[in-house]
Amino acid sequence: MTDKKEEIFEEIRNSLVNFDVEALKKAVLSAVQNGVAAQEIVDAMSEGMNTVGKKFEGGEYFVPELIMAGETMKEALEVLRPYMEGEAGGESRTAVVATVAGDIHDIGKNIFVTLMTTAGFKVIDLGVDVPAEKIVKAVKENHAKVLGLSALLTTNLEQLPMIVNQLKKEGVRDVVKVIVGGATVTEEFAKEAGVDGYAKTALAGVEICKGWVRREKA
Amino acid sequence: MASTFEKMMAVYEGREGAGIVFQPRIKHWWEVTLATGTLPERYQGMYLDEIYRDLEVTPREVWVPGVRGSAGYLSLQTREGDNVEVWVRQHRGPPDEGEPHNYITTEYRTPKGTIRQVERLTEHGASVYNVEYFLKDLKDIEVYKYVLQERSYEWDQRRYEWGKKRFGDIIPLRVNLQRSPLMWLIVGMMGFKRTVTMLWRHPRETEELLILLENEFYKMLEACKGKPIVELHFGDNMHQDMCSPPFFKKYVIPFYKRVMPKVHEMGMYATSHWDGFVKQLLPLVKETGLDGLECVTPLPQGDVTLEEMKEGMKGMFLRDGIPAVFMCPWTGLKTLEDHVRKLLKVFAPLLILGISDLTPANADIERIRFVNGIVKEFNESL
Numbered sequence: 202m203t204d205k206k207e208e209i210f211e212e213i214r215n216s217l218v219n220f221d222v223e224a225l226k227k228a229v230l231s232a233v234q235n236g237v238a239a240q241e242i243v244d245a246m247s248e249g250m251n252t253v254g255k256k257f258e259g260g261e262y263f264v265p266e267l268i269m270a271g272e273t274m275k276e277a278l279e280v281l282r283p284y285m286e287g288e289a290g291g292e293s294r295t296a297v298v299a300t301v302a303g304d305i306h307d308i309g310k311n312i313f314v315t316l317m318t319t320a321g322f323k324v325i326d327l328g329v330d331v332p333a334e335k336i337v338k339a340v341k342e343n344h345a346k347v348l349g350l351s352a353l354l355t356t357n358l359e360q361l362p363m364i365v366n367q368l369k370k371e372g373v374r375d376v377v378k379v380i381v382g383g384a385t386v387t388e389e390f391a392k393e394a395g396v397d398g399y400a401k402t403a404l405a406g407v408e409i410c411k412g413w414v415r416r417e418k419a
Numbered sequence: 420m421a422s423t424f425e426k427m428m429a430v431y432e433g434r435e436g437a438g439i440v441f442q443p444r445i446k447h448w449w450e451v452t453l454a455t456g457t458l459p460e461r462y463q464g465m466y467l468d469e470i471y472r473d474l475e476v477t478p479r480e481v482w483v484p485g486v487r488g489s490a491g492y493l494s495l496q497t498r499e500g501d502n503v504e505v506w507v508r509q510h511r512g513p514p515d516e517g518e519p520h521n522y523i524t525t526e527y528r529t530p531k532g533t534i535r536q537v538e539r540l541t542e543h544g545a546s547v548y549n550v551e552y553f554l555k556d557l558k559d560i561e562v563y564k565y566v567l568q569e570r571s572y573e574w575d576q577r578r579y580e581w582g583k584k585r586f587g588d589i590i591p592l593r594v595n596l597q598r599s600p601l602m603w604l605i606v607g608m609m610g611f612k613r614t615v616t617m618l619w620r621h622p623r624e625t626e627e628l629l630i631l632l633e634n635e636f637y638k639m640l641e642a643c644k645g646k647p648i649v650e651l652h653f654g655d656n657m658h659q660d661m662c663s664p665p666f667f668k669k670y671v672i673p674f675y676k677r678v679m680p681k682v683h684e685m686g687m688y689a690t691s692h693w694d695g696f697v698k699q700l701l702p703l704v705k706e707t708g709l710d711g712l713e714c715v716t717p718l719p720q721g722d723v724t725l726e727e728m729k730e731g732m733k734g735m736f737l738r739d740g741i742p743a744v745f746m747c748p749w750t751g752l753k754t755l756e757d758h759v760r761k762l763l764k765v766f767a768p769l770l771i772l773g774i775s776d777l778t779p780a781n782a783d784i785e786r787i788r789f790v791n792g793i794v795k796e797f798n799e800s801l
Contacts, residue, residue, distance in 0.1 A: 220619065260699075263659075263660075263663030263664065263665065263666075264615075264660045264661070264663060265615040265618075265619075265663055265665075265666065266663075268612055268615045268616065269615065269616070269619050272616055303541075303542050305541070305548045308611065308658065308660050308661060308695075309660070311612075312660060354779070355743065355744055355747050355779040355780075355781055355782075356451070356779060356780050356781050384696075384716070384720045384721065385720055385743070385744045387719060387744070390749065401722075
């Protein structure tokens with residue numbers, strides 16, 4: 202059974218890395234039929250996504266490949282969903298991510314969301330043009346450990362310190378780490394805004410968040 | 420001393436010694452400051468052209484519709500087929516969680532079916548963005564193919580005359596075309612994620628559509644033939660995270676390789692708007708045959724150094740080059756000055772100086788005057 206299981210896991214990982222939806226669905230069903238727990242199957246898919254993330258980091262894959270991998274996994278999860286009920290999920294770190302009010306740019310944010318997901322975070326993506334109140338509410342309701350904010354327009358940078366203040370007012374500033382990104386955000390501006398981290402690229406941002414989680418665990 | 424027109428022609432033709440033109444986009448700044456009541460007193464009551472004159476810089480044509488109409492020639496008109504009805508309505512949108520916004524819904528009604536897009540006006544109405552794209556599935560693609568097949572383009576002599584009166588003696592005629600086919604789909608018709616998944620799941624149908632979009636350019640070029648156009652501009656909004664290097668190689672380079680010889684045969688020049696991160700694409704740009712690039716935002720706002728830009732664009736000209744964030748009050752003037760001086764040194768004479776890609780609404784507009792002083796000094800030193 203162990204060899205068979207490993208063979209199926211290999212198929213799951215490979216079909217995800219190659220965006221082969223049908224092969225992945227087939228492998229997932231085969232795993233279920235062989236009595237593998239749903240959570241183990243999800244873990245195997247996460248390993249595949251991890252490989253996709255590494256290929257992205259290495260410049261072999263680009264954003265379209267991240268999207269294809271994400272879609273492939275989403276379809277496979279639909280197949281698995283009926284078997285997941287009743288199983289306890291693994292511990293996950295929750296991150297809330299948004300593009301600030303008045304700004305509708307979402308590419309950098311979306312890459313960050315995809316990479317955070319592949320890094321094992323549970324991501325609540327609030328979308329674009331999100332008012333401060335909605336962001337803070339989501340942080341509170343989801344007990345988020347990380348808040349990722351994106352701002353591209355110079356006119357909307359003022360939202361960053363405003364959100365930090367709102368977090369303070371609501372008494373959640375100390376329980377969430379705030380990271381910001383976006384082409385017009387500079388390190389100096391981020392510092393003045395009172396956030397915990399600044400990243401020029403989505404990839405660098407994910408590394409910072411992973412570091413926070415590692416330190417917290419230690 | 421060469422005129423502005425002559426200086427710009429020298430850039431197109433790659434000639435040295437004529438001097439640099441500073442042509443910043445200020446329309447967005449003007450529209451938003453008007454809407455928010457923050458337009459400085461000095462410029463109250465002025466037309467956009469008058470502000471350009473007051474700042475002593477060269478006017479820039481901008482085609483993006485805004486609350487106060489468009490600037491530029493708009494000489495190429497699109498004519499839809501007889502059986503294609505275009506219905507447009509503006510409405511207050513659903514006041515879901517925030518303020519209600521203004522939306523524009525556009526429908527193309529054809530014998531093959533109807534496609535619909537919904538755009539939302541930005542905060543001050545100076546721009547729009549898609550909340551719903553025209554093309555959502557294969558059925559929509561079939562409808563759009565019909566729209567394209569029936570569509571034609573024609574030269575609008577009256578609008579050209581109007582534009583010439585406004586700009587013609589100062590700047591050469593530039594006509595805006597669509598984005599190149601892949602970017603047309605991604606930015607204008609389908610959205611990024613759906614374009615990626617459609618190319619992945621339905622490559623035949625999607626690539627057929629790309630071919631039809633390319634045919635539109637041949638129709639546009641036909642309409643431009645023999646007209647006094649100097650520059651054709653592809654509003655690509657190029658960004659490597661949307662158009663990855665493999666996409667660029669597969670779809671963008673071959674398109675330009677087919678189109679650019681036709682542009683040059685017509686005695687015209689062509690440029691493309693690159694306003695995203697482009698470090699991975701710049702080493703490939705020469706293969707397109709384009710004559711110049713617009714925008715290309717350097718560090719710290721973009722992801723490339725001036726040297727990398729120069730290296731990638733060898734022999735091509737650059738329009739713009741000052742990161743927009745340098746026009747904001749929180750960037751030191753010395754930083755702006757050093758950047759402009761270096762930009763002039765690295766890119767002249769293949770440079771039409773401007774802001775990448777426009778003057779922000781919260782910019783210190785007097786910095787335009789400051790930059791212009793540096794440009795004047797540079798030109799006098801030639």
